[in-house]
Amino acid sequence: MTDTSHHQTDSHTGANGDGSTEEFVQQWRNAAYNCFSSGHKFCREVCPVMQVTRNESWTPTAFHANVVAMEKGELEIADIAEDYVNCTGCGACELRCPNTLFTGDFYRFRTRTVDMVKAVRALAVDNDVHQPGWQRWNLLTDERTHEPVLGDTPVSQEHVRDWSAGLDIPIGGETIMFVDCEAAFYRTSVPRAVAQILQLAGYEFGLMNEQWCCGGPAAEMGYLDQSKRFARHNLDDWRANGVKWVLVLDPHDYITFTEDYPKYFGEEYQDIEIVLVVELFAELIREGKLTPSIPIERTITYHDPCRLNKRKGVWREPREILSAIPGLVFNDVDRVTQWSYCSGGGGGLPIEKPELTAKISESRVDKAAELGVDTLVSACPWSERPLTEAGEARSIDVVDIHEILAESLGIEVGGRRGE
Numbered sequence: 295m296t297d298t299s300h301h302q303t304d305s306h307t308g309a310n311g312d313g314s315t316e317e318f319v320q321q322w323r324n325a326a327y328n329c330f331s332s333g334h335k336f337c338r339e340v341c342p343v344m345q346v347t348r349n350e351s352w353t354p355t356a357f358h359a360n361v362v363a364m365e366k367g368e369l370e371i372a373d374i375a376e377d378y379v380n381c382t383g384c385g386a387c388e389l390r391c392p393n394t395l396f397t398g399d400f401y402r403f404r405t406r407t408v409d410m411v412k413a414v415r416a417l418a419v420d421n422d423v424h425q426p427g428w429q430r431w432n433l434l435t436d437e438r439t440h441e442p443v444l445g446d447t448p449v450s451q452e453h454v455r456d457w458s459a460g461l462d463i464p465i466g467g468e469t470i471m472f473v474d475c476e477a478a479f480y481r482t483s484v485p486r487a488v489a490q491i492l493q494l495a496g497y498e499f500g501l502m503n504e505q506w507c508c509g510g511p512a513a514e515m516g517y518l519d520q521s522k523r524f525a526r527h528n529l530d531d532w533r534a535n536g537v538k539w540v541l542v543l544d545p546h547d548y549i550t551f552t553e554d555y556p557k558y559f560g561e562e563y564q565d566i567e568i569v570l571v572v573e574l575f576a577e578l579i580r581e582g583k584l585t586p587s588i589p590i591e592r593t594i595t596y597h598d599p600c601r602l603n604k605r606k607g608v609w610r611e612p613r614e615i616l617s618a619i620p621g622l623v624f625n626d627v628d629r630v631t632q633w634s635y636c637s638g639g640g641g642g643l644p645i646e647k648p649e650l651t652a653k654i655s656e657s658r659v660d661k662a663a664e665l666g667v668d669t670l671v672s673a674c675p676w677s678e679r680p681l682t683e684a685g686e687a688r689s690i691d692v693v694d695i696h697e698i699l700a701e702s703l704g705i706e707v708g709g710r711r712g713e
């Protein structure tokens with residue numbers, strides 16, 4: 295049993311008397327008590343981490359209960375920070391939580407476990423409590439201005455546009471395409487597919503003068519100051535080039551630009567429009583401006599990236615695209631079941647706990663195998679590496695939705711699907 299007597303303080307002054315903890319507790323106590331007093335644990339079984347670990351300390355319930363204990367002065371951030379590594383930020387628990395489902399005009403509470411986990415991680419960094427993998431990752435990201443994409447892939451500022459070799463994309467313009475670090479350096483076939491589909495549809499767009507990492511991963515791991523510095527750099531680059539529209543292919547970037555940047559910049563940011571290309575492509579197909587016509591003979595299912603479906607409600611458009619591709623046999627899952635599916639690739643989990651990410655991806659691919667498919671289509675570059683590794687053992691190919699659309703449009707994509 296842990297001796298917590300040295301942590302006891304007057305709860306009115308915050309758990310440990312330090313300002314950042316007090317502020318944190320004040321902000322999150324209502325949400326914590328809302329969960330703690332319900333305690334129904336509906337969220338447990340949809341949590342991908344819980345599914346593969348059965349560890350009660352790594353559940354949304356425990357994450358909220360800790361905040362109650364912090365308010366009472368029974369725990370401090372150093373006691374619990376490591377537990378909060380075990381969250382992919384998928385958002386399944388928020389959807390499943392009855393405290394969210396029963397909202398209406400009369401009751402405006404919404405469970406926000408993902409934001410609370412991020413806040414705990416920020417509190418940890420603020421109190422100099424670091425996870426070694428995350429600390430190293432963010433130091434390297436700061437040095438290179440891009441994430442040190444897992445493995446041996448070389449990453450540096452001068453190579454951030456290498457993926458676009460031969461595509462003749464200008465720099466700058468009112469519309470620019472932002473490419474996440476994983477796609478820019480590792481799975482270069484994805485941005486190449488997106489860029490060439492845009493070109494085929496007659497879209498004018500450019501690349502940033504100096505693109506840095508979006509800063510979202512730093513915020514997810516608690517390194518908020520770094521995240522804000524990176525965001526500032528990118529917004530300044532957009533301003534210097536008169537950017538009005540930012541085309542985004544990666545769900546993680548999409549979350550960062552639509553949730554983090556507005557918090558950082560407020561009104562200053564209001565005139566920038568973020569366009570998710572998967573939504574744009576569905577619209578162009580609907581309008582007859584893109585017509586996939588080359589049959590793709592595969593039996594597929596679709597992996598809803600957590601940050602698109604669960605967190606942003608984007609689930610129809612990818613299905614519209616896949617349904618428009620001739621030759622595909624599409625064995626879809628039902629909309630509710632897929633809430634509990636995750637690749638394990640988000641929230642910094644693969645950096646600290648690659649073995650957990652691998653287990654979650656294996657479980658996801660097993661579910662695909664039950665549908666008798668040969669291909670799992672995703673729309674998130676960060677999910678595609680762990681899913682591909684899990685797929686290899688089960689003879690299931692993992693393909694990005696933009697890659698498969700480009701193929702059906704007759705585009706020779708080029709680039710690399712990983713190493």
Ligand code: SF4
Pocket residue numbers: 328329330332333334335336337338354355358387390391392393405407
């Ligand atoms: S997060 Fe929601 S579903 Fe889970 S235990 Fe708390 S109140 Fe219940």
Ligand code: SF4
Pocket residue numbers: 340341342343344353354380381382383384385386387388407408
């Ligand atoms: S966001 Fe996802 S991984 Fe994190 S606690 Fe909720 S269900 Fe689990």
